[in-house]
Amino acid sequence: MAAPARSVAASLLRSQISRSAVASITRQTSKRSFSSILPSRPSRSTIPTTIRPLRPLPAVFSQRRTLFIQTEPTPNPDALKFIPGLPVLPPKSASIEYTDGRKTTNSPLARSLFQLDGVQSVFYGPDFITVTKTPDSHWQWLKPEVFALITEYLNNGAPVVTGDIIENEDTAPQDGDSEVVSMIKELLDTRIRPAIQEDGGDIEYRGFTDAGMVLLKLRGACRTCDSSTVTLKNGIESMLMHYIEEVKGVTQVLDQEEEIAIKEFEKFEANLAKLKGNDAVPKTSGPHGIDAVA
Known part of the structure; x- marks a missing residue:
């Protein structure tokens, strides 16, 4: 009976060894399979202690802002107001008007506009450009060309006028101004000029006579408008005479x-x-x- 017992014990021992060996092999295989899939954990020495800032995008990825130029009609059918949505002249600058292409040496944009067939004058306001055409030309053909030139030039970021720009001094307070002249200048600068600029033009104060006449010059779209006399008499003159009793009328001054x-x-x-x-x-x-x- 001893021999069968030893054989049974040996059989049990062999089966126990085989089960433990299989389990060990399985655990090792699992570790190898997971280690081949999962990334290795970095050591403490390889972990960065600071976060690097993001590098700026190269210049090739930067996009330049595209202008959206609006156009508005003016009381003058031959003048059109172009609004680029950004300042055209520096702050406190006087408006600039070109009525002759030979006098556009300080404005490459105006010189290019005068090269278009039908452009009669170019006017720069604080945030708009007014282009006046000849009566025999048509906006249907001229407007796209003017639009393209203004868009291309302003997208380059270059100033519309080179060199020194005269500041708006016609309504600036002067030491020798009387109380009446000071009131006239303030009313022109705060009430009348913004309304004229809305129509694509501007005014320039030229003086106040002893007879009570205010001397003004209309510029831009208002200069060649058929209703310029109505603007002077029914608009500017009425307002000045209403607020300042010393004013007896308004006269337009021509160059x-x-x-x-x-x-x-x-x-x-x-x-x-x-x-x-x-x-x-x-x-x-x-x-x-x-x-x-x-």
């Missing part, structure tokens, strides 16, 4: 070149009337004509 142009045009009309007699073209001396602003 020497404009006076010469008007006189030459009057001579042309007079010669035309002599040649054609009763069939001559009627004069422009009506309430909204050129002669009405003289």
